[in-house]
Amino acid sequence: MPKYDVIVVGLGAVGGAATCHLARAGVKVLGIDRFSPPHSHGSSHGDTRITRSAIGEGVEYSQLALRSHALWREFEALTGQTLFLRNGCLTISGADAVVMHDVDDFFANVANAAKRYDIPTRTFDDAAAIRARYPQFAVQPGDKAIVDEEAGVLYVERCVAATLDLAAQAGAQLMRDTQVMQIEPSASGVEVATGDNQRFTADRVLIAAGAWLPQFVAAELSRHFTVTRQVLHWFEIKSNPERFRPENCPVFIWQLPRRGGVASSIYGFPLEGDPESGLKVTHEESGPATDADHVDRNVDPVNETARTYRTYIEPFLPDLGPRCVRTATCLYTRVDRSRFVIDTDPRSDRVLFASPCSGHGFKHSAAVGEALAEQLALGKTRHVDLSPFKLERLRDYLRSP
Ligand SMILES: Cc1cc2nc3c(=O)[nH]c(=O)nc-3n(C[C@H](O)[C@H](O)[C@H](O)COP(=O)(O)OP(=O)(O)OC[C@H]3O[C@@H](n4cnc5c(N)ncnc54)[C@H](O)[C@@H]3O)c2cc1C
Numbered sequence: 001m002p003k004y005d006v007i008v009v010g011l012g013a014v015g016g017a018a019t020c021h022l023a024r025a026g027v028k029v030l031g032i033d034r035f036s037p038p039h040s041h042g043s044s045h046g047d048t049r050i051t052r053s054a055i056g057e058g059v060e061y062s063q064l065a066l067r068s069h070a071l072w073r074e075f076e077a078l079t080g081q082t083l084f085l086r087n088g089c090l091t092i093s094g095a096d097a098v099v100m101h102d103v104d105d106f107f108a109n110v111a112n113a114a115k116r117y118d119i120p121t122r123t124f125d126d127a128a129a130i131r132a133r134y135p136q137f138a139v140q141p142g143d144k145a146i147v148d149e150e151a152g153v154l155y156v157e158r159c160v161a162a163t164l165d166l167a168a169q170a171g172a173q174l175m176r177d178t179q180v181m182q183i184e185p186s187a188s189g190v191e192v193a194t195g196d197n198q199r200f201t202a203d204r205v206l207i208a209a210g211a212w213l214p215q216f217v218a219a220e221l222s223r224h225f226t227v228t229r230q231v232l233h234w235f236e237i238k239s240n241p242e243r244f245r246p247e248n249c250p251v252f253i254w255q256l257p258r259r260g261g262v263a264s265s266i267y268g269f270p271l272e273g274d275p276e277s278g279l280k281v282t283h284e285e286s287g288p289a290t291d292a293d294h295v296d297r298n299v300d301p302v303n304e305t306a307r308t309y310r311t312y313i314e315p316f317l318p319d320l321g322p323r324c325v326r327t328a329t330c331l332y333t334r335v336d337r338s339r340f341v342i343d344t345d346p347r348s349d350r351v352l353f354a355s356p357c358s359g360h361g362f363k364h365s366a367a368v369g370e371a372l373a374e375q376l377a378l379g380k381t382r383h384v385d386l387s388p389f390k391l392e393r394l395r396d397y398l399r400s401p
Contacts, residue, residue, distance in 0.1 A: 015208030017369020
């Protein structure tokens with residue numbers, strides 16, 4: 001049976017980055033994915049992701065983003081690819097705004113993280129000031145905004161491809177279109193069985209299976225993960241396309257006011273290239289729960305796209321029209337108030353698992369992958385602290401029925 005130091009299950013954002021760092025550190029690593037990443041079945045597709053460094057989800061995340069930004073730049077130098085466009089992130093919020101990523105004080109957290117990590121920001125204290133600089137957003141009295149300057153766009157498929165190219169160049173063995181069926185830890189190692197009846201062993205295994213992760217972790221844990229379907233939309237720009245160019249339009253997050261059936265935040269990206277390709281802007285879906293193998297990949301043009309436009313786009317971004325140029329579906333994997341969970345599997349300390357999703361994990365994946373590689377190879381992390389994401393931090397939640 002072929003033997004490795006580490007087997008990584010799942011080669012998406014996190015598994016790809018971990019495999020890359022392991023291989024570059026000289027570890028004998030096998031990475032296995034059931035599809036051929038980058039692909040559009042999981043959580044890492046749709047052209048772009050927002051990256052920020054003053055993180056509203058909690059102060060423990062900024063260290064990951066800042067380290068990731070350095071790593072994305074390193075990967076760019078090594079591959080000659082553009083992975084990160086730094087054009088800032090505009091967060092808008094009002095007095096009666098809905099909650100973003102289950103965090104009540106998201107907006108205040110952004111300002112606090114910026115102060116703590118010395119991240120450059122610009123603030124707009126009222127709607128008039130926001131409108132003067134960003135007329136594309138139909139803000140209302142009471143809205144305020146902050147721009148995180150150390151933020152922008154990540155090109156998601158390119159990032160995944162870059163980590164896998166670098167991993168392969170450094171000697172990692174990558175198996176694509178191969179489904180892992182079983183992960184069996186024992187006292188002497190971990191055995192991994194695939195759908196085509198191959199078996200491999202390793203000293204350690206990292207499970208980075210994204211929305212499929214609940215299938216592989218201990219049962220008492222898996223029931224706490226919720227997978228939800230998300231829909232991405234690209235809407236036509238019917239007027240003022242220059243307002244959406246990267247120099248005039250940072251990536252944006254808008255905690256919408258609670259009115260007219262609105263119960264969500266929206267987020268979007270600047271226009272790069274042809275205005276006919278539309279603007280990627282969408283809102284977050286909170287449910288219902290689904291699973292990665294049975295999720296409906298079709299987007300309903302009336303109940304989903306037209307409703308999204310009417311409710312979440314038209315009142316807030318009047319330059320956008322109802323014609324939808326493109327759609328895609330994608331998966332969030334959530335646990336406990338959108339937190340990350342990265343820890344040793346309760347069944348065996350030879351198995352690590354990483355679920356940094358909940359709709360905000362991509363930006364951190366370079367640093368999380370590096371830290372997991374260090375944890376697997378050295379038994380400790382050197383650049384970031386993963387302890388805020390340990391299971392014990394979720395103890396109260398996990399005790400719940
Ligand atoms: C619509 C949407 C918008 C988002 N926006 C942002 C954003 O703006 N900023 C941000 O930072 N984050 C964002 N996120 C979150 C971010 O994209 C995810 O956190 C990240 O992509 C998760 O990476 P992952 O490696 O955990 O999962 P994936 O990249 O999906 O990788 C999991 C891999 O495991 C493989 N796999 C599964 N089962 C098996 C098996 N049995 N055998 C072998 N391989 C297997 C899959 O094929 C897949 O390639 C968003 C997510 C979505 C869905």
